[in-house]
Each structure stands twice: as C-alpha cells, then as structure tokens.
Amino acid sequence: MSSLDAAWVYLSSSPLWHLTLTLLAFQFSAWLAARSGQHPLVNPVMISVLIIIAVLTVTSADYPTYFDGAQFVHFLLGPATVALAVPLYRQFVVVRRSLLAILVSIVCGSLTATVSAVGIGAWLGADISTLLSLAPKSVTTPVAMGITEQLGGIPSLTAILVIVTGILGASLGPLVLSAAGVANPAARGLAIGTASHGIGTARAMQVSEVAGAFSGLAMGLNAIATAVMLPLLWRLFFA
Amino acid sequence: MLGMLTLIFVCQLIGEVLVAAIGLPVPGPVVGMVLLFCGLCIKGDTPPALAKLADGLLSNLSLLFVPAGVGVMLHVGVLGEQWLPLSVGVFVSTLVTVIVTGKLMQRLMPREAADESPS
Numbered sequence: 001m002s003s004l005d006a007a008w009v010y011l012s013s014s015p016l017w018h019l020t021l022t023l024l025a026f027q028f029s030a031w032l033a034a035r036s037g038q039h040p041l042v043n044p045v046m047i048s049v050l051i052i053i054a055v056l057t058v059t060s061a062d063y064p065t066y067f068d069g070a071q072f073v074h075f076l077l078g079p080a081t082v083a084l085a086v087p088l089y090r091q092f093v094v095v096r097r098s099l100l101a102i103l104v105s106i107v108c109g110s111l112t113a114t115v116s117a118v119g120i121g122a123w124l125g126a127d128i129s130t131l132l133s134l135a136p137k138s139v140t141t142p143v144a145m146g147i148t149e150q151l152g153g154i155p156s157l158t159a160i161l162v163i164v165t166g167i168l169g170a171s172l173g174p175l176v177l178s179a180a181g182v183a184n185p186a187a188r189g190l191a192i193g194t195a196s197h198g199i200g201t202a203r204a205m206q207v208s209e210v211a212g213a214f215s216g217l218a219m220g221l222n223a224i225a226t227a228v229m230l231p232l233l234w235r236l237f238f239a
Numbered sequence: 240m241l242g243m244l245t246l247i248f249v250c251q252l253i254g255e256v257l258v259a260a261i262g263l264p265v266p267g268p269v270v271g272m273v274l275l276f277c278g279l280c281i282k283g284d285t286p287p288a289l290a291k292l293a294d295g296l297l298s299n300l301s302l303l304f305v306p307a308g309v310g311v312m313l314h315v316g317v318l319g320e321q322w323l324p325l326s327v328g329v330f331v332s333t334l335v336t337v338i339v340t341g342k343l344m345q346r347l348m349p350r351e352a353a354d355e356s357p358s
Contacts, residue, residue: 191341
C-alpha cells in the first residue's frame, strides 16, 4: 500500500500524468462522439473538460499543477494555426473569387458578435470588467486574451467565454444555419469560423474541406477585424 | 516531416517577432499563417510532407482547446455571480452572429464560386 502511495506521489507531481489524462479524456470523448454519429451536441471538448475537472477535483489537484502537464498540448495551438494555411491554399481559387463577399461578411459578423454580446450583457447587469472580458468572445483564444488585457478586462475569464462560445457555435451553429436556409458549404464554414473560431473550425473541418478552409480563414480575419475595431468601438461608447 | 515541422515553427516565430517588433494588433500565429500561405502561393503547390503534417495537426484541432477549457474551474466565482448576462450574452450573440454571417455570405458570394464548391 505504501509503495502504491509513493508511486502516486511521484506520478501526481510529474507532468506526464496530466498530459496523459488530457489525451485519455479526449480519446474517450472522441470515441463517444463517433458512437453518436458525430452528433453536434456530443462535443468532445466539452466532455473532455468535464471529465478532467472531475478527476482533478477527486485527486484535489489545482489548475496550475494540471497545466504543467497540459501545456504541451496547449502549445500546439500556435503551430496548428500556422498549418491552417495549407487547407486555405487548397481552397484558394474559391476564396479568391469571393474575397469581397468574405471581407464584408466577416466585418459585419465581427460587429454583430461584439455589439450584441456587450449589449445583452450590459442590459442584464454585467459589470464593466465582465463586459470587457465578454466582448471578444468570438475571437480565437490568444487574440481574445490580448484584446481583453489591452482594454482592462480579465484575460482568463475571456479564455473561458471564448471556449464556451466555440463549443456553442460548433454544436448549435450547423443546426441554426440549416434552419436559416444557409446550405452553401463555404458560407456555412465562414459563419462558423467567424462566430466560433478554432473550435468551430475543427468541427467544420470534419464536415467538409471547403467549410473547414473558409472557417479557418474566417477565424484569422475575424481576429484581425475584432482586434482593430473593438478598441475603437469601446472608446466611442464607454470611455 | 521534421523539415516541415521546422518550417511551421519558423513561420510562427517570424510572426511572433514581427508582432512584438511592430506592435501589430494580431497574434503571431495568425501572421505565421499568412506567411506560410504567401509561401505556398509563390511556390505554386503544397509539398506532400507539409500536407501530411498539416492534416495531422488539424484533424485533432479540438484536443488543443482542452487545457484552456479546464481553466473554467478558476472562474466559478464570477461565473456564479454573473451567470445570467454571461450565458444569455454568449448564447444569443453567438447564434445571431452565425446567422448574420452565413446569410450575408450566401447572398454576396459570386454565383460561379458558389456553384463550384462541392457540397
């Protein structure tokens, strides 16, 4: 028994345990999603997060300890963003012909995302720092956190809201688009990428390469559009 | 494979350095993506090793969001106090954004581009 305890003490202080836990939780969630026939509501990110929080609670580990191991996975977000250039290039012919449509749609989408989120939040009584953390919720995590920090919000709260937005857009976005009569895969990908960044893009990539490429492009352009427009809008209305 | 991984890291690194040097309001990896994209346009095709690596990274993109997602456990306090504006704000805003962007794009897309994209 004491050697088991010693093994646990060793394991729980090593990054390997939380790294492996992350991978195992995700494998299980991906298996569940596949079994459900990739049902939009069975989202692997959400299920993995719930499993991992349950395990951390039971083993009374805190988030910084968990992140020591999980940072190796988190780090790959940067290279994966760069790699989006590859599907984008494959779809370049379609993208190039639609460039004006893409730019107009994304700028309007970015304005809709920030203005509606802040408007609803303010109406329902959120305080200023919460509103600031909510405003860039449709932007990919690293950029959203940068915007919030610059404006004076809480960056780690933004990270959570960004992920919830991503899961929501990835799971309900396709259903809402079908209900609204948006059938074109390029338009569907662009909408999901604008509203729900990389998590939406991961989902769009599974559905079709065209949707995935447009979603990846939308994620990048929306990050730029929001990073430029949000600070200006904020100064205009609140400062 | 290692060469292509290095290429991706170099693009990201140049992106991060440019952002820090010029103070661009964009994240380094997004600049890296633009750089790699320009490189592919100049070269005229995608090297098979790069395609394989990119597809490998992107087919498991969802996994990469899990560590940040677990951070929700740090914000139980704020989320508990302001759950109503946050949940309604995120929910309504996200779905409205999806509809506005999708509808607009479908209407504005040039006809031939819309016809060419396989469904």
